[in-house]
Amino acid sequence: MSSVSVMRALRRGACTGAVGALVVAGLGTGAAYADEAQTDQLWIQAPYEQAVTVAPADGSAQYRSLALGLYHDNSNFTVTDGRLTVDVSGLAGVAEVLWPDNCTPDGTGSVAVCDTGDVPTRYTPQVQLKVRAAAGAAAGAQGAIEYSAEATGGPDGKLVAPEYSAETSVTVGSGPDLGVSTPQDVSGVEPGSRLTVPFSVTNTGNETAHGFSVRLWATYGLDVVTRYPQCTYTGPDEDGTYTSMTYVTCSFDTEVAPGATVEPPEPLRLAVTDHALYERFDYEVEPGAGATDLDGSDNGRSLHIDADNTADFAVHGTEVSGAAGDTVTAAFRFDNRGPAWVGNVSSGDPVAVLDFYLPEGTTATSVPDTCRNAWKSGDDPAIGHYACTLPMWAKPDLRVGFPFQLRIDRVVPDATGRVVARPDYGTSFAFDPDTENNSAEVVVNPSA
Template sequence: MSSVSVRRAVCAGAVGALVVAALGSGVASADGSDPNDGLEIQAPYEQAVVAAPEGGGTAPYRSMALGLQHYNSDYTVTDGRLTVDVSGLTGVAEVQWPADCVPDDAGTVAVCDTGDVPVRYTPQVQLKLRAAPGAAVGAQGTVEYSATATGGPDGTLSVPEYSTETFVTVGSGPDLGVSAPQDVSGVAPGTDLTVPFDITNTGNEVAHGFSVKLWATYGLDVATRYPECTYSGPDDTGSQYPSMTYVTCSFDTEVAPGATVQLPAPLRLAVTRHALNERFDYEVEPAGDVTDLDTSDNGRSWHITADNTADFAVHGTEVSGAAGDTVAAGFRFVNRGPAWVADVASGDPVPAIDYYLPPGTTATSVPRTCRTAAPAAGDPSVPHYVCTLPTWTSPDLKVDFPFRLRVDQVVPDATGRVTVRPYDGSPAFAFDPRVRNNSAKVVVNPSA
């Protein structure tokens, strides 16, 4: 199996995953493991190089990050070999091979050793490219890739030739970028953090001002307020991003080629009492209608994990009914906080709730966020539903699941059970300090 990576990271797309709830769709075996794996080449879809100076001289080299990853952590994948073919750059760009790549005699095809292949991508190969002498602005060429590695369900994973490529274009203009931050964890609620926000122009033209966009998830507050910015919070009516703070700014600071500038004052975030797994996304662009030469480093995501808890609980009910009656026999989910909870990486729900019906009953009305699932282990006669919650679970959230059940047969103390568990299949919620209230009973016709 193989797949081509998404080459341009767009902060708003990742943030949007928190706005729209998503359900998983993987195919797993009976024991919960996934029998599939795939090797992916991580390479930019587009790469810009700066034209050589007019009147002579050579263009500066620009780095291009490459690598491999696979997607199934059940397998260990090693001996990654990434083949890079730059023959399509003739007359457009020149390449400088790193030490972990072995080129052929012509210097146009190299096999690069990426070593062990991770599940979460990190760059493994750093190529350097520069415009060829005499290459005009607008000239374009291609880099093509293939790859192999050892591991996976069949012992070997591969990506065939010509399935992944990078379009390299000779350009001229500003190229603004921000450096990648180091994620932090164990942060105490109430802490203030300073965002590492240096802006560098690696292009060959001045950026006459720049715009900035910021997204802070619900447990973070943007403490620094600039007059050049507009702010909308998660509690604002009609907010574009209802689970976060969204900020847009316009600064008139000029950024010369090779220069690094900062914002007018350090950008500080407040870690609130509701913080848990947080994410701060930021993005910079040249002002006006100017196109940035390379957008791959314009936006960054900073993951911040707070030392906090969220107490998930479910509450059942007791009802009575004669044979043939339909009774309200639902349950309630509560997040007692103090933290909100969201999967800020995937946008998937965090909790799932299993509801096994009481004996002798049939569901006649099911909440729209619930679906039928596999019967109870060891007793296929017990109907089972799985319910999900919104993508984010705010503090003090209370959600009722109003099941209606038909009493087919009167069974004294007919007891169903409700359990909240991690949606992603993890054994427990690491943030939940009380597990006893993660389960409850729904009883039909309790004994007096």
């Protein structure tokens, strides 16, 4: 890798495995019923840990950014006038804080009330503290920042964050602190196109990193085009297991001095395949030579790539016949006709659920392992209801059968059951161009 001159990167919140998921578009939690008593809760978002570098003997330590914010649960309420109280008295002798303009400290300078304005339902940084090690604080010294918060709104007109729900432990350390550049998510990408990932490694620590390792993960709709000799590549299914990921592990011997940034010898490029839809590319860096990174919150990033593509989910029914007392096999089937795959690789949720409402006059005596009794209040008590789950991803041309053993308790001509495909949350698949084939019929004793 080649070294370039850059400014110190700002600290960002942890991203690997924690932000954004490959969630099927169109999923939702559903609106609350108007006649139900509604609740809301205020929350404080703050890092659990924060590392600062020990101050040099002949000067001051560098400040590090500490991102804080408030959010609440229920979007049916408007919550305003957020007030975050930050108590840094526990940092005495360990670290010192530089307050931003939207924080008003008290006379001691150790407690401040920070104005966060309107409170969103999804966390965004609203307060940026600057924290650095105090002069004379030795490596290993620790202190804590405590928080409390309240805001206007919610069912009772005022929301208060749970007591002791957030605290940041601050530790003085010495060593390398590697971080990777932050990408911008992209959408509307054409299948078959290529993207360049802005990948660089910055050392914001106070010691040189003697080499570093890199790990990359690409979902099934992405190919890692760039091949570095320092890396090994394992594609989907290459290791003999059914997987939806490409894994890359690399080891670079490049020295990364404090304040320096290094970039790969050639750009990191991805190919968006013809079966791409909701894709994710993760990358992570760690210092080499057995060194421990001072702060892992910016060691990994995630890039979400939404392709302009579709996946046609289809359900196929069946017809069977038998006499009263007979047990027959009624097997329906799920297909992904593509061209895209669909995967919930982050959440692990099923890519689809099939609701099967049994034909009248029948009882299920044996069901597939991935199906469960889903009868609920409001269903017809005379009709059995089962929910069958798909895996967390569906590749193009996937076919999954669901053979049910049905006992015919009484013969009902043209007894018709139905199978309906739906997301695990929500009611429809936004990526599906043909919703007409998301349901099918299972008919017992059809008329000639």
